[in-house]
Amino acid sequence: MRIARFATDEGMSFGVVEENTVAAVAAHPFGELTFTGQRLPLADVRLLAPILPSKVIAIGKNYAAHAREMGGEAPAEPMIFAKPSTAVIGPGEAVAYPEKLSERVDFEGELAVVIGRMCREVPAARAAEVILGYTCANDVTARDLQKKDGQWTRAKGFDTFCPLGPWIETEADPSDLAIGTTVNGETRQDARTSQMVHDIPALVEYVSQVMTLLPGDVILTGTPEGVGPLEIGDEVTVTVEGVGSLTNRVIARE
Known part of the structure; x- marks a missing residue:
């Protein structure tokens, strides 16, 4: 599974990259993932650093x-x-x-x-x-x-x-x-x-x-x-x- 952090005009989300799309997930990627149902073309989002670590x-x-x-x-x-x-x-x-x-x-x-x-x-x-x-x-x-x-x-x-x-x-x-x-x-x-x-x-x-x-x-x-x-x-x-x-x-x- 490829977990990405991405930005759109609506804000920032985490999602799972599947071929050429990204399926948005609710909240953070730790623990069981809950999908929101939103699916976007990968080309239409801006990939961010996949995580913002404390250190x-x-x-x-x-x-x-x-x-x-x-x-x-x-x-x-x-x-x-x-x-x-x-x-x-x-x-x-x-x-x-x-x-x-x-x-x-x-x-x-x-x-x-x-x-x-x-x-x-x-x-x-x-x-x-x-x-x-x-x-x-x-x-x-x-x-x-x-x-x-x-x-x-x-x-x-x-x-x-x-x-x-x-x-x-x-x-x-x-x-x-x-x-x-x-x-x-x-x-x-x-x-x-x-x-x-x-x-x-x-x-x-x-x-x-x-x-x-x-x-x-x-x-x-x-x-x-x-x-x-x-x-x-x-x-x-x-x-x-x-x-x-x-x-x-x-x-x-x-």
Whole structure:
């Protein structure tokens, strides 16, 4: 099932995408879905970020080849950091390049986990019970500020630096999916989720030992090798097999 959040002239709704239509649901997508009976052509709605999380928890250096390209080795335990909810944008929305503050902004294509219910201290063996589904993500990063600051909050936290979408796929098996990123149609990242150092059940267990996860919270599972700079005017697309594709254009921050 593909759960989307979308906008029309009448407002915002959640819905289930079925081929070229979207069937609206009442309220939120957590728990049993109640359909309103409204069905709209997908082409007539604007897809939004599929969820507005209370927090985005990201995992650093979770692909060994990426850790090496950044000049280090993958950590023995997951390396976690946070992105603010205000960084979240949806498919088709613009990533705003903060030219006055940064001279290098990178893409980082990732698979994102969407939490389906409040939970804490979840054993890895039961992680699937608390996951609503999966979506595509781009952990946009001001690379020069990351190096300058020595910690990652500013570099990762700019408004628009967390594109998510196009929807939440609830039935994907995330253990071995192709994941890739293109910039202006040119392939920059090409990997598989099976190459993660710490798999998704391990990440849910680790993060939930630290903090309570709420419905709609997002865990970014790390980026594979091939990260690189974006320029104003670029179009960047993150594609995850069985989930979908997320495309955003880069503009100058006003």
